[in-house]
Amino acid sequence: MAPDPTSAHFAGTDRDRAAFEAGIKLGSILHQYVGTPLRAANAGSLERAIEAATRVQPLVERVRVRIDRTRMRIRGPYRYGVLTEDLFDVEVAVRVGKAQAVGVLRYVPELDYPLMYLKNIGTPSKS
Amino acid sequence: MAPDPTSAHFAGTDRDRAAFEAGIKLGSILHQYVGTPLRAANAGSLERAIEAATRVQPLVERVRVRIDRTRMRIRGPYRYGVLTEDLFDVEVAVRVGKAQAVGVLRYVPELDYPLMYLKNIGTPSKS
Amino acid sequence: MAPDPTSAHFAGTDRDRAAFEAGIKLGSILHQYVGTPLRAANAGSLERAIEAATRVQPLVERVRVRIDRTRMRIRGPYRYGVLTEDLFDVEVAVRVGKAQAVGVLRYVPELDYPLMYLKNIGTPSKS
Amino acid sequence: MAPDPTSAHFAGTDRDRAAFEAGIKLGSILHQYVGTPLRAANAGSLERAIEAATRVQPLVERVRVRIDRTRMRIRGPYRYGVLTEDLFDVEVAVRVGKAQAVGVLRYVPELDYPLMYLKNIGTPSKS
Numbered sequence: 001m002a003p004d005p006t007s008a009h010f011a012g013t014d015r016d017r018a019a020f021e022a023g024i025k026l027g028s029i030l031h032q033y034v035g036t037p038l039r040a041a042n043a044g045s046l047e048r049a050i051e052a053a054t055r056v057q058p059l060v061e062r063v064r065v066r067i068d069r070t071r072m073r074i075r076g077p078y079r080y081g082v083l084t085e086d087l088f089d090v091e092v093a094v095r096v097g098k099a100q101a102v103g104v105l106r107y108v109p110e111l112d113y114p115l116m117y118l119k120n121i122g123t124p125s126k127s
Numbered sequence: 128m129a130p131d132p133t134s135a136h137f138a139g140t141d142r143d144r145a146a147f148e149a150g151i152k153l154g155s156i157l158h159q160y161v162g163t164p165l166r167a168a169n170a171g172s173l174e175r176a177i178e179a180a181t182r183v184q185p186l187v188e189r190v191r192v193r194i195d196r197t198r199m200r201i202r203g204p205y206r207y208g209v210l211t212e213d214l215f216d217v218e219v220a221v222r223v224g225k226a227q228a229v230g231v232l233r234y235v236p237e238l239d240y241p242l243m244y245l246k247n248i249g250t251p252s253k254s
Numbered sequence: 255m256a257p258d259p260t261s262a263h264f265a266g267t268d269r270d271r272a273a274f275e276a277g278i279k280l281g282s283i284l285h286q287y288v289g290t291p292l293r294a295a296n297a298g299s300l301e302r303a304i305e306a307a308t309r310v311q312p313l314v315e316r317v318r319v320r321i322d323r324t325r326m327r328i329r330g331p332y333r334y335g336v337l338t339e340d341l342f343d344v345e346v347a348v349r350v351g352k353a354q355a356v357g358v359l360r361y362v363p364e365l366d367y368p369l370m371y372l373k374n375i376g377t378p379s380k381s
Numbered sequence: 382m383a384p385d386p387t388s389a390h391f392a393g394t395d396r397d398r399a400a401f402e403a404g405i406k407l408g409s410i411l412h413q414y415v416g417t418p419l420r421a422a423n424a425g426s427l428e429r430a431i432e433a434a435t436r437v438q439p440l441v442e443r444v445r446v447r448i449d450r451t452r453m454r455i456r457g458p459y460r461y462g463v464l465t466e467d468l469f470d471v472e473v474a475v476r477v478g479k480a481q482a483v484g485v486l487r488y489v490p491e492l493d494y495p496l497m498y499l500k501n502i503g504t505p506s507k508s
């Protein structure tokens with residue numbers, strides 16, 4: 001495999017970059033799609049579109065997107081809602097060299113906050 | 128059908144509102160999805176998600192979204208692009224009472240501009 | 255003034271287009287900025303940026319953006335919120351020839367809905 | 382200082398999280414504001430609004446946002462453009478415990494790509 005031409009710009013290790021790239025993907029997803037009109041009828045197509053668009057981005061190994069239908073808020077005279085930051089349930093794995101980072105975005109009830117966190121970071125045992 | 132509870136807030140006629148609502152839908156689509164990572168592989172799922180999310184919005188009768196693959200700009204070390212305003216080809220029809228407005232968003236080469244315009248406005252002959 | 259080169263693409267009257275353009279501006283504002291991190295400290299700079307970016311768009315005569323600080327939801331371990339659709343209070347006036355449309359986006363409590371509506375449409379008495 | 386209640390959710394070290402959070406901030410900025418209507422007249426207010434909204438987010442120590450006016454593309458009958466990913470010049474520093482990460486988003490001509498990279502990661506000598 002040819003060396004990645006972006007590497008010369010990076011400080012730190014592959015592991016640092018894996019963590020960084022996982023953050024990019026989650027921040028991008030939240031801010032790109034928040035506000036999308038939402039009802040149970042279109043949640044599935046939106047999940048698939050977000051997954052497919054994320055796979056297009058650099059270094060993504062795996063991504064899973066779920067929209068929490070139980071927390072959706074349908075309201076108003078036209079009976080629909082929007083995708084809010086609390087409805088995301090996303091897990092994304094990125095790989096940089098031998099380092100892998102798994103990032104998660106999900107609403108954490110005890111914090112009352114849609115947290116983005118590193119679920120795993122390091123070198124997978126079978127790489 | 129029950130009267131629309133939002134009507135009391137509106138100045139003007141049903142035709143005025145149809146034009147207004149068509150504008151809302153097109154402005155919403157452009158600014159919600161512009162910037163989404165894009166490659167031929169995910170253009171189809173994105174088209175379907177935008178269509179489905181638009182159908183959730185009030186008064187939409189019909190919507191068709193195409194992303195112009197021939198104008199997509201794939202580039203950089205990771206070989207992908209983003210959804211830009213010039214790639215949209217959208218037609219949306221909204222209905223308010225007996226009035227219908229058909230709005231279009233598409234890149235117009237002679238203007239070098241992604242124009243939103245009213246393609247049709249009035250009372251369809253068969254309503 | 256030179257004729258607007260986009261006119262040839264439009265069905266309908268100047269009044270129709272004024273209503274359409276008012277809708278575009280409101281739909282654009284909502285979907286561009288929803289999700290922006292928000293606290294009282296940055297609400298003012300965001301209001302000014304939205305106003306300035308709206309004035310750049312075609313045919314805008316006047317725009318006023320307020321973010322409702324009383325409805326902001328500050329929460330979580332880091333004590334901030336995001337700009338949601340219910341926090342917008344926007345009024346925009348667009349002019350097409352002699353026709354003017356004034357559109358509003360604001361949360362309407364009795365509908366529990368962030369409504370976009372035409373506040374005024376027609377030919378101002380002093381144009 | 383009270384311990385951060387989100388820490389229990391995180392795998393890895395403070396350094397890992399610093400890299401992760403820097404990525405979040407850059408991904409968020411790009412996807413929140415891309416598509417905003419732009420002309421020289423509103424670039425300054427947009428820069429300030431993005432900076433202020435970024436300071437509201439967790440763990441941000443410092444942020445600087447510039448929009449490259451020399452690369453702005455003003456066009457079409459209404460003579461304006463939009464904020465594209467190539468126009469951003471952003472530097473953001475985040476701090477987690479004693480670890481600091483400095484992330485950059487800027488267009489890199491030799492890659493023809495708006496790269497997000499870690500400019501610095503580690504423990505500043507004077508902390």
